[in-house]
Amino acid sequence: MTDPSALTLLALQLGFLILMWGFVFAIVYALRSDLFGQxxxxxxxxxxxxxxxxxxxxxxxxxxxxxxxxxxPSSPVDRSDAGNDNASKLxxxxxxxxxxxxxxxxxxxxxxxxxxxxxxxxxDYTSTHHARLMLWNGRWMIQDLDSTNGTFLDxxxxxxxxxxxxxxxxxxxxxxxxxxx
Amino acid sequence: MNDVTAPxxxxxxxxxxxxxxxxxxxxxxxxxxxxxxxxxxxVQLGALGHVDTQLIVLGAxxxxxxxxxxxxxxxxxxxxxxxxxxxxxxxNGIGIAMIYRIDIAEGNEGWDSIAVKQIAWTAIAIAxxxxxxxxxxxxxxxxxxxxxxxxxxxxxxxxxLVPGLGNEVNGARVWISLGGFLNxxxxxxxxxxxxxxxxxxxxxxxxxxxxxGPKFLGIQWPRMRDFGPLLIVWAVAMGVIVFQRDLGTGLLxxxxxxxxxxxxxxxxxxxxxxxxLFVAGAIIAVQTLEYVRGRVDAWLNPFDQxxxxxxxxxxxxxxxLFGLAKGSMLGTGLxxxxxxxxxxxxxxxxxxxxxxxxxxxxxxxxxxxxxxxxERGFRIGFxxxxxxxxxxxxxxxxxxxxxxxxVVGGVxxxxxxxxxxxxxLAAGGSSLLANWIIVALLLRLSDTIRNHPRLVxxx
Numbered sequence: 001m002t003d004p005s006a007l008t009l010l011a012l013q014l015g016f017l018i019l020m021w022g023f024v025f026a027i028v029y030a031l032r033s034d035l036f037g038q039x040x041x042x043x044x045x046x047x048x049x050x051x052x053x054x055x056x057x058x059x060x061x062x063x064x065x066x067x068x069x070x071x072x073p074s075s076p077v078d079r080s081d082a083g084n085d086n087a088s089k090l091x092x093x094x095x096x097x098x099x100x101x102x103x104x105x106x107x108x109x110x111x112x113x114x115x116x117x118x119x120x121x122x123x124d125y126t127s128t129h130h131a132r133l134m135l136w137n138g139r140w141m142i143q144d145l146d147s148t149n150g151t152f153l154d155x156x157x158x159x160x161x162x163x164x165x166x167x168x169x170x171x172x173x174x175x176x177x178x179x180x181x
Numbered sequence: 182m183n184d185v186t187a188p189x190x191x192x193x194x195x196x197x198x199x200x201x202x203x204x205x206x207x208x209x210x211x212x213x214x215x216x217x218x219x220x221x222x223x224v225q226l227g228a229l230g231h232v233d234t235q236l237i238v239l240g241a242x243x244x245x246x247x248x249x250x251x252x253x254x255x256x257x258x259x260x261x262x263x264x265x266x267x268x269x270x271x272x273n274g275i276g277i278a279m280i281y282r283i284d285i286a287e288g289n290e291g292w293d294s295i296a297v298k299q300i301a302w303t304a305i306a307i308a309x310x311x312x313x314x315x316x317x318x319x320x321x322x323x324x325x326x327x328x329x330x331x332x333x334x335x336x337x338x339x340x341x342l343v344p345g346l347g348n349e350v351n352g353a354r355v356w357i358s359l360g361g362f363l364n365x366x367x368x369x370x371x372x373x374x375x376x377x378x379x380x381x382x383x384x385x386x387x388x389x390x391x392x393x394g395p396k397f398l399g400i401q402w403p404r405m406r407d408f409g410p411l412l413i414v415w416a417v418a419m420g421v422i423v424f425q426r427d428l429g430t431g432l433l434x435x436x437x438x439x440x441x442x443x444x445x446x447x448x449x450x451x452x453x454x455x456x457x458l459f460v461a462g463a464i465i466a467v468q469t470l471e472y473v474r475g476r477v478d479a480w481l482n483p484f485d486q487x488x489x490x491x492x493x494x495x496x497x498x499x500x501x502l503f504g505l506a507k508g509s510m511l512g513t514g515l516x517x518x519x520x521x522x523x524x525x526x527x528x529x530x531x532x533x534x535x536x537x538x539x540x541x542x543x544x545x546x547x548x549x550x551x552x553x554x555x556e557r558g559f560r561i562g563f564x565x566x567x568x569x570x571x572x573x574x575x576x577x578x579x580x581x582x583x584x585x586x587x588v589v590g591g592v593x594x595x596x597x598x599x600x601x602x603x604x605x606l607a608a609g610g611s612s613l614l615a616n617w618i619i620v621a622l623l624l625r626l627s628d629t630i631r632n633h634p635r636l637v638x639x640x
Contacts, residue, residue: 009517010514013514016515017540019219020271021542024546030264095638097636100636110566117564123638123639
């Protein structure tokens with residue numbers, strides 16, 4: 001076998017660099033929604049109004065109950081002091097799954113369109129990582145994660161993490177929910 | 182697993198078809214294997230002028246092992262992140278190709294060949310990763326043994342100082358020698374134990390560290406009695422720098438704790454205090470420790486003739502810089518440069534070797550891969566719903582990021598040279614073992630933390 005010429009080696013070297021960058025961009029492409037987020041439409045006032053009337057759906061009773069994921073690791077921390085406002089569940093009050101309940105533990109709850117959120121809301125108005133609920137000194141706080149359409153607590157936009165009182169309406173995209181005992 | 186909740190009426194919806202992520206992983210692994218094999222072939226064409234099948238067979242053995250890890254994931258962690266394994270594989274493979282290239286230049290063959298040893302260590306490391314995944318089915322178990330991991334880290338750190346067991350290499354007492362032939366750096370494994378310990382400790386105690394304290398200059402400062410942990414870790418890091426004479430490892434441990442403390446408490450004052458402690462430690466070290474002063478001297482005046490000629494001076498640093506300059510944009514081509522002039526071109530200086538032969542374009546592709554790897558770890562911290570797992574994911578990813586920064590910064594004269602190894606790339610068994618275990622832990626975390634939506638609302 002004869003030695004490859006300098007030109008062949010140069011071509012191979014360029015090919016190898018292109019291969020490496022191709023690999024990098026293949027991963028970036030596969031991750032595009034993780035890295036850049038999904039497209040979010042601006043919420044029109046009409047859409048807000050359309051979602052509101054359905055808020056009257058009765059909770060509990062006929063509502064589907066969401067079982068706690070048994071595969072999910074439970075917190076070893078004792079739950080006796082889980083919130084001095086005693087919220088034990090989150091209830092969806094309007095939107096396509098109105099009436100659904102969601103048990104609250106001690107772990108924070110992420111809300112957004114991405115597949116790794118605890119509550120996934122797939123509509124055009126919810127951002128990839130929209131908001132999160134977290135337990136802070138025994139109180140559930142809602143924090144907006146710089147979402148396009150904002151998170152609303154009792155009608156006012158959430159700018160800094162604020163405590164969520166029992167029964168207060170939180171609105172994310174076209175969905176509203178509240179915390180209950 | 183009934184983690185995907187289904188509405189009582191209507192069709193059952195699955196958020197992720199179970200093996201979708203694994204198929205994606207396989208799809209990305211195939212180009213990864215192509216990159217590894219073509220790197221080895223290019224090294225042979227460039228340096229030998231012909232293709233030699235021996236090392237390609239060994240490279241294929243590596244591919245079989247990675248496939249073994251992939252199949253393991255299909256059974257025990259099917260929702261794990263699909264990008265971590267391909268990225269680690271490519272980095273590891275490019276490292277082997279470059280070590281092989283240095284071997285050819287130095288005439289190492291058979292078991293003297295560092296590349297063959299590296300492949301053997303990779304096999305051990307991937308086997309360890311598979312074992313970790315099989316044994317550790319839920320990362321919360323680690324939380325239970327927080328303090329045990331703290332103790333283990335301390336023991337691993339002290340091992341090289343035990344007389345008879347410890348081994349001094351290039352002035353640093355960070356090695357242990359088992360049976361006279363197997364050299365091992367326990368500090369690499371200690372960083373994993375420390376990350377677990379810090380995560381568990383901070384989750385348990387963060388309220389005290391983040392909530393209280395006096396306000397001064399517009400920032401809330403911690404109480405005096407909460408300084409204890411930070412001061413202890415600082416003292417341990419300084420101890421590593423003084424007694425083990427290893428600048429990089431000490432820096433790594435302290436940086437890791439500071440990062441995790443900040444992530445856990447969200448308090449800027451910790452960063453301010455930590456950085457002041459670091460600067461104070463650095464000044465003391467430069468004033469009192471000969472080897473640290475030498476490093477700083479070589480960093481500030483590498484082209485000074487007396488520094489260049491001194492033992493432990495800037496000869497290596499300058500050769501590395503010349504190598505990088507020779508590489509320019511597109512590099513000399515694999516196997517066609519002369520990276521072997523630089524001392525330790527296969528371990529501490531592998532980045533300069535790669536920069537010479539792959540150029541800035543190739544080096545930046547490698548950095549992009551590290552960036553994506555670290556991003557996957559931070560993502561666990563961002564998306565997860567359990568605090569311990571989140572903190573551990575961030576800590577493990579940050580330790581890799583900091584190590585890359587310190588090594589590349591050292592080679593490119595941004596920071597003083599420290600003697601850490603480049604994760605996955607550099608020759609060295611303990612580093613490979615530790616980093617593949619980090620891969621396994623990140624995979625386990627991403628499997629249990631991600632993809633557990635508990636409520637899905639679709640319109």
